[in-house]
Amino acid sequence: MKDLGAASKILGIEITRDMKQGVLCLSQSGYLGKILQRFNMSGCKATNTPIGTHFKLSSVRDMSECINTEKTPYASAVGSVMYSMIGTRPDLAYALGLVSRFMSKPGSMHWEEVKWLLRYIKGSQELCLVYTKGKNLNIMGYCDSDHGGDLEKQRSVSGYIFTVGDNTVSWKSCLQSIVALSTTEEEFIALTEAVKEAIWVKGLMEDLGFKQDKVQVWCDSQSAICLTKNNVFHERTKHMLRKRAFMSEIIEEGEINVVKIHTSNNPPDMLTKCIPIHKFVSALEFLKLIKWD
Numbered sequence: 001m002k003d004l005g006a007a008s009k010i011l012g013i014e015i016t017r018d019m020k021q022g023v024l025c026l027s028q029s030g031y032l033g034k035i036l037q038r039f040n041m042s043g044c045k046a047t048n049t050p051i052g053t054h055f056k057l058s059s060v061r062d063m064s065e066c067i068n069t070e071k072t073p074y075a076s077a078v079g080s081v082m083y084s085m086i087g088t089r090p091d092l093a094y095a096l097g098l099v100s101r102f103m104s105k106p107g108s109m110h111w112e113e114v115k116w117l118l119r120y121i122k123g124s125q126e127l128c129l130v131y132t133k134g135k136n137l138n139i140m141g142y143c144d145s146d147h148g149g150d151l152e153k154q155r156s157v158s159g160y161i162f163t164v165g166d167n168t169v170s171w172k173s174c175l176q177s178i179v180a181l182s183t184t185e186e187e188f189i190a191l192t193e194a195v196k197e198a199i200w201v202k203g204l205m206e207d208l209g210f211k212q213d214k215v216q217v218w219c220d221s222q223s224a225i226c227l228t229k230n231n232v233f234h235e236r237t238k239h240m241l242r243k244r245a246f247m248s249e250i251i252e253e254g255e256i257n258v259v260k261i262h263t264s265n266n267p268p269d270m271l272t273k274c275i276p277i278h279k280f281v282s283a284l285e286f287l288k289l290i291k292w293d
Contacts, residue, residue, distance in 0.1 A: 013087050022133030028084045029125045035080050036122060039073065041115065046123025050095035052116050057098060058151040060107040067111050074106045077114050081121065088129045090161065092117070093173035094271050097157070101150075101175075131167040137210050139164055139201055141217040142261065143194035144268035145176070145186045156180050158190035159271025162201055170197060173271035187221035191228065192243045194219075195256050202255065214254055218261035220269075225258050 007015055012031040017024050036042040060066050067074065078099055085092040095117050102110045143160040150157070155175050162170040172193075180186035198215045205212050219225055228247045250256050263269060 011087075012083070016128075024131040025128045026088045026131070027126065027128035028088050029128070032084055032121050032125050035077075035084075036118060036125075038080070039077055039118060041118040041122065044115075044119050044122055047116060047119045048123060050092055050117055050120045051098065051113065055109065055113045055116070056151065057102065057110060057113060059102065060105050060110075065107045065109075067106055067108055069106065072106075072111055074111055074114060075103055077118070078103065081117065084121075089127065090168065090171040091124070091127070091270055092121075093171060094157065094159070094273065095120075097173050097175070101152075129168055132165075134165045137165045137205065137212075139198065139205065139212060139215045140166075141194050141198045141201075141215065142267050143190045143217065143219050144263075144266050144272050145180075145190035146272040147180070147183050147186055149273065150175055154179055156186040156189070157272045158186075158193050159268035160190065160194040160197060161267045161271070162194075162197060164201070164205065170201060171268075171271065172197070173268075184221065184223040184227065187219065187224035188227055188243065188247075191217070191219050191221075191224050191258065192247060195247060195250055195258075198256055199250070214257045216257050216259055218259050218266065220261050220263045220266045222260055225260055228258050 006017065009015065012028055014027045014030060015024065016027070033042070036044075069075065078096065081092060082096050082100070085096050095113075099110060099114055099117070139162065141160060141162045143158070145156050145158045147156055148154045155178070157173060158176050159173040160171065161168060176186065176189050178189075180189060194217050198217055202212045202215050228251055251258065
């Protein structure tokens with residue numbers, strides 16, 4: 001065995017340390033640069049959003065609109081970018097979740113969106129996750145959802161981000177399993193998913209020997225928060241009985257505390273809709289999520 005010293009690169013993730021400041025940065029700029037070269041996008045013009053606002057993606061109705069997947073590397077491009085999203089780029093999660101829905105039968109418009117995503121990567125290639133050293137390892141969760149963002153089945157998208165000691169450790173953006181009938185219901189479903197993740201992260205931290213107090217989960221929907229704290233039967237939410245019972249039990253046990261946060265400061269907003277990067281920079285700085293080199 002050899003002691004090669006402190007790690008500088010693991011599986012395409014570049015590690016930069018500042019021991020004096022207690023800062024560690026994780027980046028995949030080199031890996032993303034190879035992706036741009038592989039798909040002939042290294043000289044493209046950069047964009048400031050992962051998804052263009054003019055893209056309204058849905059399934060291909062006419063087979064003549066489908067692209068030839070043997071000549072167009074649609075699945076390869078999506079899979080390559082997905083690895084970076086899992087590792088260090090939560091801002092790519094919503095866009096990748098969208099284009100991944102059409103893997104079996106992509107059309108020309110879907111391929112244009114993938115190229116738009118690569119153009120966004122061109123302009124944000126140096127973006128990295130920043131981890132700072134602090135005195136506490138408190139868990140904080142943030143959740144959000146859109147309303148009927150899926151044009152096919154009118155399902156909403158849920159997103160959450162979790163931090164430990166103000167350092168991002170977990171994020172997710174995915175379609176909800178059912179069609180929500182109101183904004184309250186979709187936000188409540190997203191909040192339920194975030195609470196389940198909070199329980200898992202809390203248990204993991206305690207197994208590692210870091211005792212946790214009540215976990216704060218931030219939500220920008222006042223109606224969803226009220227629904228978690230008021231266990232009274234509601235005619236319009238009787239179909240959500242199991243989720244309401246689960247949330248009420250968890251909150252009564254004192255493991256989770258649901259708190260209101262303004263939408264402009266809610267980081268998962270970028271996981272549920274297409275917004276320019278400058279719109280959520282303030283929220284990311286608020287969490288100390290990322291920095292520009």
